[in-house]
Amino acid sequence: MPKTAEVVVIGAGVVGCSVAYYLAREGVDVVLLEREAIGSGASAHATGSLSLLGAEFNPGPSFEMARASYAEFKWLVPELEAVTGMDLLYQRRPSLRLALDDDEAGLIRGMMVWQQSHVKMRWIDAAEVRSIEPRLSPSIVGAVYEDESAQLDSYRFNLALARAAELRDSEILYREVTGLLNSGGRIVGVKTAAEEIHCGTVVVAAGSWSHAFAPWLGFPVPVRPMKGERLLLNYPREPLGVLISSPKRGHMISRTDGFLSVGSTGGRDYDRRELFLGEEFDRQPTESARLELLQRAIDVFPDLERAELVQQLAGSRPLSPDAKPIIGPAPGLEGALLATGHATKGIHLGPITGRIISDYVCRGSTRAVSDMAQFLPDRFAGVTNADFLAAAAGVEE
Ligand SMILES: Cc1cc2nc3c(=O)[nH]c(=O)nc-3n(C[C@H](O)[C@H](O)[C@H](O)COP(=O)(O)OP(=O)(O)OC[C@H]3O[C@@H](n4cnc5c(N)ncnc54)[C@H](O)[C@@H]3O)c2cc1C
Numbered sequence: 418m419p420k421t422a423e424v425v426v427i428g429a430g431v432v433g434c435s436v437a438y439y440l441a442r443e444g445v446d447v448v449l450l451e452r453e454a455i456g457s458g459a460s461a462h463a464t465g466s467l468s469l470l471g472a473e474f475n476p477g478p479s480f481e482m483a484r485a486s487y488a489e490f491k492w493l494v495p496e497l498e499a500v501t502g503m504d505l506l507y508q509r510r511p512s513l514r515l516a517l518d519d520d521e522a523g524l525i526r527g528m529m530v531w532q533q534s535h536v537k538m539r540w541i542d543a544a545e546v547r548s549i550e551p552r553l554s555p556s557i558v559g560a561v562y563e564d565e566s567a568q569l570d571s572y573r574f575n576l577a578l579a580r581a582a583e584l585r586d587s588e589i590l591y592r593e594v595t596g597l598l599n600s601g602g603r604i605v606g607v608k609t610a611a612e613e614i615h616c617g618t619v620v621v622a623a624g625s626w627s628h629a630f631a632p633w634l635g636f637p638v639p640v641r642p643m644k645g646e647r648l649l650l651n652y653p654r655e656p657l658g659v660l661i662s663s664p665k666r667g668h669m670i671s672r673t674d675g676f677l678s679v680g681s682t683g684g685r686d687y688d689r690r691e692l693f694l695g696e697e698f699d700r701q702p703t704e705s706a707r708l709e710l711l712q713r714a715i716d717v718f719p720d721l722e723r724a725e726l727v728q729q730l731a732g733s734r735p736l737s738p739d740a741k742p743i744i745g746p747a748p749g750l751e752g753a754l755l756a757t758g759h760a761t762k763g764i765h766l767g768p769i770t771g772r773i774i775s776d777y778v779c780r781g782s783t784r785a786v787s788d789m790a791q792f793l794p795d796r797f798a799g800v801t802n803a804d805f806l807a808a809a810a811g812v813e814e
Contacts, residue, residue: 422448424778425607425616427594427630430460431571431764432756433622434578435771441585443779448614450607452593455579458624459763461572462700462732464647464678465506466660466668467765468566469536470514472524473812474762476531478788479741483762484535485785486769490567493768497577500584505569505577506673512566512660513546515717516558521664525561537564550659552720566660568670571764578767594623597633597753604633604752618778620754621747625735627757634747639800640758642733643809644699646706647680648714650724657718666713676727679714682706683734683761683809702729736760738804740812741792744773748795754778755794761812 424440426433429451437449451457467487474483494507516522526540533539541562546553549562583589592609597619599605606615621630625642647667656671670678707729714721737743737758747753754777756770769785776783783789790796 419606419613419615420448422446422588422614422616424448424618424620425450425614426620426622427607428458428621428623428626429455429575429579429589430458430622430624431456431575431578431767432624432759432770433620434575434582435767436620436622436756436774437582437587438578438585439768439771439775440778441582441587443775445775445778447582447587448616449579449582449587449589450592450594450609450614451589452591454591455589456572456575458626459645459732459734460575460624462645462647462730463571463764464668464670464680465569465571465574465764466566466662466670467568468512468660468662470512470528470532470538470561470563470566471662471761471812472528472664473740473760478786478791480535482769482786482792483765486766487567489768489772490569494569497574497581501577501580503573503577503580505573507567507569508673509565509567510658510660512563512662513549514561514563515546515553515661515663515666516560517554517556517663517666517716518558522558524664529561538562550657552718554717554719557717568660568672570672570674574764597630599633602751604747604750618752618754620756620774622756624757624763625733627735627755634750634753636748636750636794637797637800638743638755638757639738639797640735640743641805643683643736643760644731645681645683645734645761646702646710646729646731647678647682648707648710648726649728649730650677650679650721651727652677652721652724654720654723661717663717666717667710669714669718677721677724679710682709683812700731700733702731706731734760734763736805736808738797738800738808740808742766742770743792743794744770745777745789745793760808
């Protein structure tokens, strides 16, 4: 007899594990399949920054989704910590979004026009920035001060979601999915080298590798890898009291374990000529990224000359042609849902994705976001390489 489950989730990154956990909380019988290790894709390499202020979230459903997911962390983190006993290094603090030149100031202030009706924030001048953190560069021209952003350790978060799903009777199997089973136009299971698993619904949450499922879904799954690198530093002085980011120079965050995270490459700040060169799924840390990230960090925070490099991380983010996630039913096919394409925001949007997918499975639709149209898989037609390049240039982290 083949193995069976109500739902098979493919991929144990933050997105797949969130989906598995939210389904398990609803009492659904889940098998989660991972071909390498939990978090081995992009998820273990991420900063874990949870911020509503970046260029990735636009007014409307995109911002609504970001805000809803941000709110999920407030109950989800304590719940996961309680059931797993893990410390997710979650912190909620004020943030500064810095402008180092007039261009950045214009960009940040332009976004403030609509953001300030949703988020408590205000523009502060250079003198006030330096009164909050005197070690910041004198070339800063101003910043948005926001009452609260958050950050956690994305790998611990990923592991905790997986463990908590197991504790609610989900099964995690280390297998590569090599095909989907179709019966009369409906997906009815998955194939691995070892076995077939029959199920009512398959959720493709395979991050940058989701594209490989196109032949069985009869849908191109427009997702490409967008490499990103970041650094962990040992900075043996007083940690930063605020979470710091800037549109062109990325983030700088003192983590609760004492390390300082700086990054990331990819998106707007990256050399566009290099964006899709080299190995498609290149996850090697590079010297050029290390030097660039250190220089950018020192531009913002000159005292980092004293810091020591502890770790350099590299991962492959799943980028869709409009840099928004692809969540919902595979077009023209019963029994298959997609949860991918989260680009630079998969940690932040993991929980809401779990909620949306569990709504589709358990109730056939979702109210987690008022208008799902701009996230549904069927929104794409005639995608070109230029769409991916434009999408990559518009994201920040
Ligand atoms: C440097 C860097 C910094 C980042 N910072 C942030 C941040 O601060 N905030 C934020 O929200 N996001 C951030 N991100 C983005 C975030 O990491 C991604 O959006 C997110 O991890 C995507 O999660 P995922 O589960 O979709 O994919 P992944 O984590 O890549 O997981 C996909 C999984 O599917 C598995 N898989 C693939 N094919 C198969 C198959 N055939 N069978 C079985 N398993 C399969 C893979 O092995 C992998 O484990 C960052 C990313 C990088 C690289």
